[in-house]
Amino acid sequence: MEYQKSIDKALEQKESIVKTFKKIKKRRPKNLDEVFHELHDSTFEKIDCLKCANCCKTTSPIFRDVDIKRISKKLKLTESEFEITYLKIDEDGDWVLKSSPCAFLDYDNHCSIYEFRPLACREYPHTNRKRMNQILDLTVKNTSVCPAVAEIALEVSKEFT
Numbered sequence: 001m002e003y004q005k006s007i008d009k010a011l012e013q014k015e016s017i018v019k020t021f022k023k024i025k026k027r028r029p030k031n032l033d034e035v036f037h038e039l040h041d042s043t044f045e046k047i048d049c050l051k052c053a054n055c056c057k058t059t060s061p062i063f064r065d066v067d068i069k070r071i072s073k074k075l076k077l078t079e080s081e082f083e084i085t086y087l088k089i090d091e092d093g094d095w096v097l098k099s100s101p102c103a104f105l106d107y108d109n110h111c112s113i114y115e116f117r118p119l120a121c122r123e124y125p126h127t128n129r130k131r132m133n134q135i136l137d138l139t140v141k142n143t144s145v146c147p148a149v150a151e152i153a154l155e156v157s158k159e160f161t
Helices: 002-012 014-027 032-046 054-058 065-075 079-086 119-123 132-142 147-159
Strands: 087-089 095-097
Touching: 002 014, 002 147, 014 132, 014 147, 032 132, 032 147, 065 079, 065 119, 079 087, 132 147
Parallel strands: none
Antiparallel strands: 087 095
16 A cells, blocks of 8 residues: 555654654744645645545544534434444543444445544644644654655654754
8 A cells, every 4th residue: 555655654764753853842943833734735635535544444533522412413312322332431531432443434435424523533633733843742643543644744854854
């Protein structure tokens, strides 16, 4: 898989990425968000999430109360039924999916609840957020899941070495 190559490359260079990101955290470059956002846009012109869906296959978003309420309503379930059927509480006390891949991931990598998916899914992979400096550790973690994040992290690392 071509996308796996991006992840593998980032994993090979993880030590270097972590080292550079630590420097970035200390220096707090003013253009960090701009660099991330430009790389986010250009990377997602090349990467099609529907050909990958690794995030949906391997990780779980956090489901906030408002997400549970909205999704339950759309699925015509009580919030309790939704929680019992699909969710568990993790070690941090957050509601997450009971199992992977996501129960709402269709055979063709489409999300069956896309229009009302959790906020965490809407924001993933978080590479176009403001104050990227605050989530660099999460970005490193996501390089092992998302090929786009892997490519972005490699490029950011080059930019700020």
